[in-house]
Amino acid sequence: MPLLHRIVRKEHPPIAFTLDGRACEGRVGDTLLTAILSHVEAVRATEFSGQPRAGFCQMGACQDCWVTLADGARLRACTTPLADGMSVVTQAGRAA
Numbered sequence: 025m026p027l028l029h030r031i032v033r034k035e036h037p038p039i040a041f042t043l044d045g046r047a048c049e050g051r052v053g054d055t056l057l058t059a060i061l062s063h064v065e066a067v068r069a070t071e072f073s074g075q076p077r078a079g080f081c082q083m084g085a086c087q088d089c090w091v092t093l094a095d096g097a098r099l100r101a102c103t104t105p106l107a108d109g110m111s112v113v114t115q116a117g118r119a120a
């Protein structure tokens with residue numbers, strides 16, 4: 025179940041990316057966080073309680089939206105523009 029439901033940029037060109045190996049699609053102008061949350065409810069679980077997290081500040085300040093790419097790079101999803109071919113691996117994907 026996605027956290028976000030797209031109401032804007034529906035007409036923008038699509039950008040393909042993968043999320044835990046699953047083919048997904050965002051739109052030109054999306055941040056990585058927007059693209060991910062258009063497909064799932066959270067980007068990670070907190071280290072303290074295990075509760076799902078989906079970003080907080082949306083402006084690169086809170087560190088709540090760190091994600092890992094398949095090549096091991098760690099990014100703040102809220103300040104990273106979605107790019108064609110990105111391959112995101114979540115905690116859930118690493119555990120599978």
Ligand code: FES
Pocket residue numbers: 078079080081082083084085086087088089090100101102103
């Ligand atoms: S949501 Fe706060 S740094 Fe990304």
